[in-house]
Amino acid sequence: MYRYDEFDERFVRERVAQFADQVARRLDGSLSEDEFKPLRLKNGVYLQLHAYMLRIAVPYGTLNARQLRQLALIGERYDRGYGHFTTRTNLQFNWPKLRDIPAILGLLADVEMHCIQTSGNCIRNVTADHFAGVARDEIEDPRPTAELIRQWSSGHPEFSYLPRKFKIAVTGAQEDRAVTRAHDIGLRLRRHPDTQETCYEVSVGGGLGRTPMIGKVVRDYLPKKDLLAYLEAILRVYNLEGRRDNKYKARVKILVHEIGAEEFARRVEAEFARLDGPSINADPEEVARIAAYFAPPAYETLPAVSNTLEAARAANPAFARWVEVNTTAHKVPGYTAVTISLKPAGQAPGDATSAQMRTVADLAERYSLDELRVTHAQNLVLPHVRLRDLPAIWRTLGEAGLAEANIGLVTDIISCPGLDYCALATARSIPIAQAIQQRFADAQRQREIGPLGIKISGCINACGHHHVGHIGILGLEKRGIESYQITLGGDAGENAAIGEILGPGLAAEEVPAAIERIVAVYLAERLEAESFIDAVRRLGLAPFKAAFQEVPRAAA
Amino acid sequence: MAAAAKRVPLPAILLANDLLDGDVVFAAAAGPGGLAWTRDPARALVASDDAAAERLEAFAAAELRGNTVVDAYLVDIALEGGRPVPRHFRERFKTLGPSNRPDLGKQAGEGIAPAPKG
Amino acid sequence: MPLLDRNGAREDGWTRSEGAAVGNIPAVIVPWDSLADALAQQGDGRNIGVLIPNSLAISALAPFLPRLALVAIGFPAYSDGRGFSLARQLRRAGFAGELRASGPLIPDQFAYALACGFDTIELPQANAERQPLEQWLRARDSYSLTYQRGYGTPDRNILDRRRAARAAAAPGPR
């Protein structure tokens, strides 16, 4: 994991002091609310429905035990004893007081964390594959790139007042777990077919929200050494030419769409050609310095099969089921990556109490080489677990209420906070998620249904990624009540696709039954071993639409 | 504030967020002819006519200028058992708290019942 | 309107003209629309500057740059950051005259404006009154170090400092 040097440390400390000064200037009236709001947002402070909200960056989703314990402490001391992991792998506290935020930032800085650029019209916290460094399908670890971008984008003098927010994601694997094509810039590490050198495939203009779009490739093979200059060129074109007349048309995806990906790429290349790369890019020693922090940890040499594990699996079907569903193949023999579900029945998706955070921190320290990850699906990962330790981990998780075996299944629902917290929401999302979880609580049934991603957003901003849910649910307001629009066929993976609307909106109580009907069509029609999304692709929308029309309506 | 044309239907209450704490606060009667903020929605002053609404608006403008609250606006309500209840579900949540956590927020008495010492 | 440079308040030696009339004024800033006319009447030893909208393409301004002693870029709102990129492009094009940011910027942007190549900031009166000079100077010094290379002095750049530290620590003959 990356560790701050004296410069990183000083930068973050100075950011804390700067924010404290901004708060003081707000209180004495030097800064108007209109001036202060963008400044507080750039430090992750929102004013939500009931209180302020603080969004803490978890850069590319990586944490150590000490950091997670500090989050637990902040949750207890300054919040209500719980936090919410978001689809951008950040952590949100829902109840901090503005007066306490400088102190919270100080506690974060103590563990090399911050809230820098977790909101606002600037380059946001960069995300990466949550199985980085672990996955078998990885060409190169994306985290050194992500860390380089984190530093480069922090307090950027030119790109801190962009037309709109700007999100960058990096992956180094075959399977795109970072959903790079749904980002303003997506970087995919790949090998050049001739030189075998690792390069970036650069896509621009992806994004969800009001106008969902899949990013377009503007460079097939960008040499790694040119990264920062190329990013500077993209950002400069966007900063100068992105629309500022309409907030809903201000993302780079609209510019790319309006002038065309080719023309956009041409402008970027023209700007890039004028830049003096060596004076902008990080030198190779700096890149190597960062990369060294992500060198593989000290793995033991282990047999590929653990007898302890196999015996425990044979003896305990519930444990066996959890191992089957919640672990992922590791590139090192004898190791596995464990995904801890933050979707147990009855809990808001992505929420974790301070006590649960401490439990997970202990497990990471003891069993996962002091490392853990946050996934965009709002779960946690212990990335380096010895197979033989799985039974002990499972028992501890069970005691903390975190042993749900549902990763990737119908109850592993992605949900934004919705109207229970969010000031922008048009409807609630958490209770919808909970009602569906309840409806499909039966483990046997979940297993029978297999992989199915439900994603819920409480408004068109799509923080819950509903567009790319196999089943997407969007909460809206219709004639003074909450109404839910269901989409089908979205996909966040390699075959990224935007879901299509099934029919008229539903009342909250009608949603679980509607999901039930959709699932019933799949179960009746599927071929041998065909997943939900594959079946939807093969069958098309028609049979699902027909079933959807039969959902009993509460009101005409 | 001459924007009476854009005003919500009456009766209405005035709510805002406290600048320093972020808590949802309501304008309530305080002393003779005065107004002050309360965290208790049941104590919100209900404006039933234009004069009363104008008074709330003037209070809001002064408090925004004085940097004590943010996001102050009038909310139309119905009286239920003598208590003002916002007509829109969004503002109703602001008087209650998160619906999935009945143990938190105003519905749990936070900021309303005297806080425990400590 | 109050004017700042990196050291604090500064006397404004420039006069604003609403049109192309430059008369005998020693240093005058004309609007972009009037620039060609103003340059046509420029007298000996007289300086001309221009106020441009932040939507202007650098290519449109470039032919005039050798004759300009000042370029002021309008900031319609502090949240509109186009001027920062335009300033960078102007400096890259070799413009060495005074580069001025004109509009309701806030102190928190002071260091960014300087890093992007601005020399001066011209504020509306009301802003300058609400946000006095000492706030600007404090905000200017909020950060002793920055991450981006190519935006100002290398001794304040973290990557360059790391590189220097590496070079100093490198073994071998000096």
Ligand code: SF4
């Ligand atoms: S999708 Fe809408 S409701 Fe949900 S968190 Fe984002 S802005 Fe809030």
